[in-house]
Amino acid sequence: MTHLPPPSRQPTLYIMCGLPYSGKTTFARRLSEQTGYPVVSIDDIRESLGFYWGRHEADSAGWQRIFTIVEQTVAALLQTGKNVIYNSTNHDKASRLRFADLARSLGCHFTIIFLDTPREVIQQRRQQNLLSQERSHIPDQFFTDALLTFEPPTEDEAEAVIRPESLIPDLALFGNKLHFVYVLSCADGTLYTGYTTNVARRLATHNAGKGARYTRGRRPVALLAQWAFASKGDALRAERAIKLLPREEKLRLVQRAQDEQAVTQRDEDS
Numbered sequence: 001m002t003h004l005p006p007p008s009r010q011p012t013l014y015i016m017c018g019l020p021y022s023g024k025t026t027f028a029r030r031l032s033e034q035t036g037y038p039v040v041s042i043d044d045i046r047e048s049l050g051f052y053w054g055r056h057e058a059d060s061a062g063w064q065r066i067f068t069i070v071e072q073t074v075a076a077l078l079q080t081g082k083n084v085i086y087n088s089t090n091h092d093k094a095s096r097l098r099f100a101d102l103a104r105s106l107g108c109h110f111t112i113i114f115l116d117t118p119r120e121v122i123q124q125r126r127q128q129n130l131l132s133q134e135r136s137h138i139p140d141q142f143f144t145d146a147l148l149t150f151e152p153p154t155e156d157e158a159e160a161v162i163r164p165e166s167l168i169p170d171l172a173l174f175g176n177k178l179h180f181v182y183v184l185s186c187a188d189g190t191l192y193t194g195y196t197t198n199v200a201r202r203l204a205t206h207n208a209g210k211g212a213r214y215t216r217g218r219r220p221v222a223l224l225a226q227w228a229f230a231s232k233g234d235a236l237r238a239e240r241a242i243k244l245l246p247r248e249e250k251l252r253l254v255q256r257a258q259d260e261q262a263v264t265q266r267d268e269d270s
Contacts, residue, residue, distance in 0.1 A: 011078045013103040017090040017153055018115035020138050020146055021125040027115060028087040035083070040073050042066065042088040043136075053136045071102060078108050092151040112153050119147070120228075123260050127227040130253070131238045140256060147260075179235035181242060182226040183254055186218035191250055195239045199226050225257040 014037070016024045025041070032039045046066050051058040058066060070086070077084045090096045096112060103110040130137055138146075180199050184192040184206065192215055196202035205211045206221050215221050229235040242250060 011081055011106075011108045012083045013074065013078060013099060013108055013110040014083065014085045015090060015096055015099050015110055015112045016085065016087045016115070017096060017112050018117060019091070019119070019122055019150055020089060020143055021122045021129070022115040022117035024087055024089075024115055027113065028085050031085055031113075037083045037085050038077055039085045039087055040070060040077070042070055042086075045069050045073070047136075053138055053142070057139075071099075074099065075102060075106060078103065078106050089146060091146055091149060093154070096153065114153050116152070123257075124228045126260070127257065128229060128234065128238065130256075131241045140259070144259070178228045179232045180226050180228055181235050181239045183224045183242065183250060184215065184221040185224050186215060186221050188218050190218065191224075191247060192218075192221065193239055193242045193250070195232075195235055199223065225254040227257065 014031070016028055018024045025043075028039050028041070031037065046058060049058075049062070049066060049069075050056060051062055051066070070088075074084055074086055086099055088095070090099070090112075100110045100112075126138070126143065129135055178197065180196050182194055182196065182199055182202070184194070184203070186192055192206075192212065194202065194212060202211065203221070203223055206215045207219055209216050209219060227235075227238065229238065242253065245253065
């Protein structure tokens with residue numbers, strides 16, 4: 001495990017930082033299990049107040065109430081002498097400074113834990129979650145805004161900015177063979193969903209008339225979207241889930257993947 005700087009005699013506030021789906025919650029849980037430090041999660045507090053993504057979302061007054069409770073909870077724990085893990089996106093310097101200042105005001109220290117997860121991995125995880133629904137799905141607008149406005153921590157924000165790649169779930173698996181689910185547009189306007197370990201090669205096979213029986217008489221076919229998975233089982237489950245979707249839902253899923261890819265490309269080009 002990547003080791004954090006040892007806490008000082010004064011309590012330390014560990015401020016999580018990273019894009020949605022970067023692995024912050026998993027990291028915070030593992031750190032808490034190893035150290036016994038309590039975790040204050042903004043998502044847990046938000047949902048305890050009845051605010052959920054895509055259903056009943058918090059307005060400005062709701063967010064003010066959420067942050068008030070978060071700050072009060074963090075402060076109360078620090079004042080008992082406990083080291084605390086604050087789990088939130090903390091997407092800009094102002095957000096992180098808000099809690100760094102809270103720690104200082106109580107005579108405590110702070111350390112920023114930045115999960116610098118590759119954006120392609122983040123998008124893969126988001127697509128996996130969209131199909132599995134293991135956690136609340138973050139709406140497109142919020143996710144896109146997070147990608148566009150995220151400010152990585154700078155060296156002047158803390159003595160230690162940690163990028164714990166070894167603790168990001170499944171990240172090591174992405175160095176091995178990936179498994180893909182893809183959606184094609186056929187010449188007759190229909191859609192085809194398939195599984196492969198090599199999208200470019202499989203697309204060429206389809207267009208050579210040697211792929212699936214369905215596509216042989218509907219050439220040429222064009223790639224609309226693809227999603228990567230760390231295991232074959234996850235990919236096959238996603239393939240089945242997509243195949244069961246109505247055409248309109250498949251097209252929305254494709255459009256969402258294309259939009260997110262465009263945001264990533266613009267970010268890389270800027």
